[in-house]
Amino acid sequence: MSFNNLGLPSSLIEALASLDYKQATPIQKAAIPHVLMGKDVLGIAKTGSGKTASFVLPILMKLQVDRALKNRHVKVLVLVPTRELAMQVQEVFQEFGNLLPKHIKSLAVFGGVSINPQMIALQNVHVLTATPGRLLELVASKAVHLSDVKTLVLDEADKMLNRSFQEEINEILALLPKRRQNLLFSATLSKEVQEVKSLLLTNPEVIKIEEKSESKETDIELINQSAYLVTEERKGPFLRYLLQTKDWKQVLIFASSSRKVDNVVLKLKKNGIEALAIHGKKSQGARTRALAKFKAGEVRILVATDLLSRGIDIEFLPCVINYELPRSPKDYIHRIGRTGRAEASGDAISLVTKEELHHFKIIQKKMGKWIQLSYTEEVDLHGF
Ligand code: ADP
Ligand code: MG
Secondary structure (H helix, E strand, O other): OEOOOOOOOHHHHHHHHHOOOOEOOHHHHHHHHHHHOOOOEEEEOOOOOOHHHHHHHHHHHHHHHOOOOOOOEOOEEEEOOOHHHHHHHHHHHHHHHOOOOOOOOEEEEOOOOOOHHHHHHOOOOOEEEEOHHHHHHHHHOOOOEOOOOOEEEEEOHHHHOOHHHHHHHHHHHHHOOOOOEEEEEEOOOOOOHHHHHHHHOOOOEEEEOOOOOOOOOOOOOOEEEEEEEOOHHHHHHHHHHHHHHOOOOOEEEEOOOHHHHHHHHHHHHHOOOOOEEEOOOOOHHHHHHHHHHHHOOOOOEEEEOHHHOOOOOOOOOOEEEEOOOOOOHHHHHHHHOOOOOOOOOEEEEEEEOHHHHHHHHHHHHHHOOOOOEEEOOOOOOOOO
16 A cells, blocks of 8 residues: 555655655545545544544645745644644644645644744745634734635544534634635544534545454454553552553553642652653643653653643554543543554553443443453552
8 A cells, every 4th residue: 555546746655755654554545535636524543543644745735736825824724632733733744845846834823832923933824733722813913814724624623623622613614715625534533423524524525444353363453451450549559560560661641630640740750750741731831842852752751631642643652551541431542542553552551440440331332342451459569
């Protein structure tokens, strides 16, 4: 499955190979030709399966032949749920844009940092990746206009269309031209699909890349899921036991709230284990630095809230630990999807208390997969 026959020029295909993009993933193979043809696309494929390139590449290609723009009138708008994801998607536009002969200006805008540099940078931008709140601020101050948008992308589309973003998204949709291309991508779009289709999409290509059947013996699970039943009091020592006895190169730990994240980090530090934290109460500078350090492999342990559960791509991350279960089964799927990306494998471990067993069952049922639960009261945590 190379990048041939998708409508991309051979010069680009060669350049992609030099970036180690040698084979198109199934979602890329299915989506790229339709996006190039200007169709609406609803793309559903699992975490880490290369959804970003499946819209970035064809969008950049189309802009090669249709670059003219009015100043401050972006042609492509990509909406994402978090600042970190905005930066990451922008990096992909940048990286692939550099492979093409005609310069395409792309930019990411998001809250938590000063708005002035973003206002200045919004000159002659073709592709804008944004979180909704900051985008609306920039629109209000006339730093950007959305009336020329030809293509709208919702990455993590189910999240963008759920209640938490509803008002902002409606406001943004009202500013866009009625005739435009809509591209929606997510690993977890199910119930909403019908609604989404009628709301946003015109005769869309619905692309759903099914996971291979589990009954096949040849099918190797990329994410090796397991769970431990542990009491609240023993969670801290048990976590340290895991971190010290397993030789994961890096571990991403999820907890439910900013306070809990700080708590976990503090306890790790008290026990001589270095860790960084990312959550909504940290400054954007601290968030960005922590993620950059983790992505660069300069710190072994990162503890985060669900802020980091969507879309964030950490190369070769070998392990995700749920220090607490997420409330939503979808978030569980996104959290563990930070490992096992791009055909690599990884461990996903959940610490579950007795009180959470029922909820854990619901998560497994929604996911359609049962997870081996191990008991831990025999584990000697002395010294951890
Ligand atoms: P998704 O959005 O589906 O969760 P991403 O687009 O973030 O996945 O891609 C996951 C990882 O796979 C990224 O590191 C990306 O660079 C890599 N990747 C994507 N497509 C390919 C490809 N065709 N060949 C090699 N690596 C790829
Ligand atoms: Mg993604």
